[in-house]
Amino acid sequence: MTTGDATLEVRDLTVRFAGLTALDAVGFTVRPATVHAVIGPNGAGKSTCFNVLSGVYRATSGSVRFGGEELTGLPPHRIADLGIARTFQNLALPPGATVEDSLMLGRHRLTRTGFVAAGLKLPSAVREEARHRERVREIAAFVGLEDQLARPAGALPYGQQKLAELARALCMEPKLLLLDEPVAGMTAGERRDTAAIVAGVRDSLGISVVLVEHDMGVVMRLADSVTVLDFGRLIADGTPASVQSDPAVVRAYLGEEATS
Template sequence: MSGAELAVENVTLRFGGLRALDAVSFAVHPGSLHALIGPNGAGKSSCFNVISGLYRAGEGRVRFGEHDITGIRPNRLAKRGIGRAFQNAALSPQSTVLDNVMLGRYSLTRGGFLECGLQLPWVRKQERRHTERAAEICEFLGLGAALHTPAGALPYGAVKRVDIARALAVEPALLLLDEPAAGMNAAETAELADTIREIREELDISILLVEHDMGLVMGIADRVTVLDFGRVIADGPPAEVQSDPEVVRAYLGTDSSDGTEAG
């Protein structure tokens, strides 16, 4: 599963005169949990959007394994083995948990209106096989009891896990998590940290975690890249980065309430 490295090479992104990203480079090693952090407006989300194909970098490249995925269309990511979870979860609230997670199997399955409508034998078989796998993933994330519950009826922490389950249903080699702890209280964040750690230990995939919450990141990441004003100001293991004077200045100097705030 692992083996492909995500490499962000010299990516520069301009919005008019503003340099949202300035020659940003870092690499997510196969099987590692890499965190991308920074104060508000540091360019985390811009960087995330460049990787996931929403923004096109002015300069530089994004590579995944041997494939150049710079400016890839977002709907090609899943095929390349990249799963993505959303900051706002972005689920279908009326659909069941299982139905939401099954959406992740879209690029692994086939069949259009007629095939689905006619319930051809191979479609039914495919559906059964993938439903089992989706249920397994839900079980793994502690959603086993809620398979047939509409996603909109779940508490926030569980909604986030459904979103992560859907991203995992893509069978990704790399999981992109966009500020998963946003809007969570301390207990929920701790639970989320456990979930992420478990995914990393059990599934042997790389995770790129874009996060605001320092506490969450420092506890679980293997490696941390810190952005400030669109530039990489530190890159290394959490302990090293934490004591970096420039990182301390960026965090304490611009927004002191950062990371301790409970959603």
Template sequence: MSAPQTVEQTEEQTEEQTVDPVLVVDDVRLTFGSVTAVDGVSFDVRPDELFALIGPNGAGKTSVFNILSGVYRPQQGSVKLHGHELVGMRPPAIARLGMARTFQNIELFANLTVLDNLMLGRHQHIGYGPLAALAWVGKARREELAHRARVEEIVDFLELTAWRTLPVGLLPYGVQKRVELGRALAMDPRLLLLDEPVAGMNQEETEDMARFIVDIRSELKVPMIMVEHDMGLVMDLADRVLVVDFGSPVATGTPEQVQRDPEVIRAYLGADA
């Protein structure tokens, strides 16, 4: 006989059941000709949650991200962000709904300063045209000052003050990755996709990035989906983990649960393990 639940446990479970997920992915399938990149993937992301997507190289993780952000259109399934169906929408429209993304390979403008790169993240919030921007009076002036104030908050949050006026191309790799994260935050996202945020970083840079990811969740309350090969980082930070292999879901659960799952061990280490 199982132990009776406490009042606190019952209340926690009831609260989880009544909170609507931020994102719901249902039975998504993506093929390229005869090649199946994503096959029957389903998951949801809850408010304030850090959800990790892991798997061996070629498992389909980036394809899932490309589906979520509108780069790929799946042949089957549904993707809903706060109740809005995303399948069939173009990336700019999805971004306007509140989805922001960082990239494994840095996608910054190397000749622009840190501030200017972060200002690009405010593009979807700009409500004036190019002529008003040239005149820089009235609404255009007020809006731009507000956008710059928001960018300065992100500079402080990510500790980028020392580099704020420098061209991004002159900065260390780890700082550039931080700037890319800042540009995504400048969008004021409702869901943040992190594509290998610590790829290529040394130990110190990885620890810094991990600290900022924790701060985003605890202070900014932004739910996140993270694709990452650094298993130590994933197991330390993630609330739940989805493991995929050859495009198919293998296991979903807490970090402790997926680490013990025999199918996860097989996917990473081979059948003999």
């Protein structure tokens, strides 16, 4: 599949949990090599949307197509096979493993060598592993973690652990990257650096990014397009500047401040 095919089309997506409509006929399009943010107050349906895109939740109705393939109903590993990788709001790295081995986990899907050949250390298996380790080093350098590869991932400062999680997802060589609150819990400097790395994922690697993020500064600077949800409904969709001044968006956020 070429990058030109890697459009994500969400149409009439509805998710109901026992009487509660978490997503109500939501639709948006993510063009290739763009950053698309999904924002909204707490409980708006952002995580539910992400969980459908990555196959963790089943849609009640509606469609999600990526490069022309229907995703709804596919299990997470099949969605990953189509070139969609995700990060998690809470870190999902194995705490005892080194950064390098954690990133090698991201290469698993791309590994051809079978269990027996790897166990016997056949030359083809050794060569393939060396190629993967080289790519892991390149990706670690891309996110600025090249000097941390030998450290246990769990020993890194929180901001660097989040970058390792991002790097692990990049190691899957995705066409579309789903980032769940990538700068949450980071210092101001780490937020800036991470925003620059995500911009590089789009501009240098040509990967599309869908971002759920509460940090409006990061969203407004980074996103090419924004979908705003409130109580499961789409209330605005467009450029960062247009949604920022949309009265429905202002009302949704002011409502949240007034009640929190």
